[in-house]
Amino acid sequence: MTAYSAAMIHGGYSTLEMRLAAVQAVSSSGLPIGHVAKAYGTDRTTVFRWIKRYAQHGDIGLHRQAGSGRPRKLREMDNQRFWDLVLQPATHYGYETDLWTVGRVHQVVQETLKVVISKDTIWRRLREAGLTYQQPERHYFQADDKEREKWIDQQLPKIRETVRKYRAIVYFQDEANVSLTPCLGKTWAPRGKTPKSEVTGARGGIAPLSAISRRRSLLFTLYEKRIASEEVIHFLAQMLRHYRHRHLVVLMDNAKPHTSNTTMAFIDSQPRLHVFNFPTYSPDWNPDEKVWNHLKHHERKSHKATTKAELKELTNRKLNGMAREPHLVRGLFFRCCVADFFG
Known part of the structure; x- marks a missing residue:
């Protein structure tokens, strides 16, 4: 631990x-x-x-400052019109997906205004309008807004009261699967020649379990098999040993290993442990999700581990490095909207 x-x-x-x-x-x-x-x-x-x-x-x-130069094209298309365009799903213009690319905006603008312009002009105007090219956040359509409101009205006061009554430390817990197949990033290469990155074709991975708190603390343990009730209980027991004289409030999702009879029996047997579950389909409410996102897309991107042993050593080193940066942990925590409930 x-x-x-x-x-x-x-x-x-x-x-x-x-x-x-x-x-x-x-x-x-x-x-x-x-x-x-x-x-x-x-x-x-x-x-x-x-x-x-x-x-x-x-x-x-x-605010962005306008540069000098020759009169710009598209003077008749102000920033608001760019906003109005890209905030509509691209499917409204006949595309197969909702996402906008510079190429799609370029095509729609040219066809709408009957002008010939470059993609660079579109790129610049989008940026000047305060629009950026981003990866969308996942919105879980299965999430029940009424259930979330009920959780805020009923569960949140109980959590706050438990924290106040026992002076408890609040942790948000989650698990992940770390695969031998790396998430590849981007690199510079000659135009028209796609670079290649040597990766293993072997399958497999490890299953870390972690918990994050607003106190700039990150706890984690690595397991070599799929997370089940046994691993959840082991991790919770480690947390209790880490804080031998403190009560802990742990928030986690409704995954089966978290709500099984075996896990619930252990939780009920621990007077210093108070576990609450998020509403269903609410991973966006769990700050610990940000830990795994950062590990995958920043710390482990394009890793060269070829065996589970190498992957475990790499993941342990990266998580230890993250945990030693209090400002990083704090930032990951407060990037989650639910952090405001415990501010």
């Missing part, structure tokens, strides 16, 4: 909201500029520039 923490990770093109959040993280929360720069995928100089512009002009100083 290991204990630790983290910060906010973001990359790519900065939005106004990101620039404001970065400035406030330094000026209001007192976070080090270096940590803030790392969390938002930029450098210290950029954050210093944002702070200076904010000090001189307030929120307006953080």
Whole structure:
């Protein structure tokens, strides 16, 4: 069992909201500029520039500034029209999926306005309109809004009362499957020549279990088989041993290993352990999901492990590294909306 923490990770093109959040993280929360720069995928100089512009002009100083040059095309299409376009599903224009690409926007604009423009112009205008190319968050259509509201009205007060009564530490728990097949990132290569990354064709993986708290702490254990009630009980017992004199409130989903008779019997036998379950289909409410997302897309991207032993050593090292960065853990925690319930 290991204990630790983290910060906010973001990359790519900065939005106004990101620039404001970065400035406030330094000026209001007192976070080090270096940590803030790392969390938002930029450098210290950029954050210093944002702070200076904010000090001189307030929120307006953080807006994108228009450049000089020849008169632009598409003057008749203002930023709001770009918003109106991309906030509609692309299927409304005959495409097979809802997602917009620069190519699709380019085609629709040319056909609508009867103009000939470059894709670079569309790319620039989208950015100037405050729109960025992002991977959508999963929205679980099976999620029951009424059940979520009921949870907030009935379960949340019980959780808060338990925390207050026992001065309990709150943890959010989840598990994942870490595969030998890596998640490949991007790299530079000659145009028209797709780069190749050597990976193993072997199947298999490991199953980590972790828990994250707003106290900048990350606990985890690695298992070599699929998570079942036995592993959940073992992990909860480790948490209790880690905090020998404290009550723990643990929030987890409704997966079968969490709600089986065996697991519930163990929970009922532990007076210092108080477990609550999220509403069904609510992984977006669990901050620990952010841990696995960060591990997959940042720490383990394009890994070279070829055996389960190598994968286990790599995952253990990466999770330990994440846990040793309190600002990273804190950032991962507060990227989840449910964190506001326990602020």
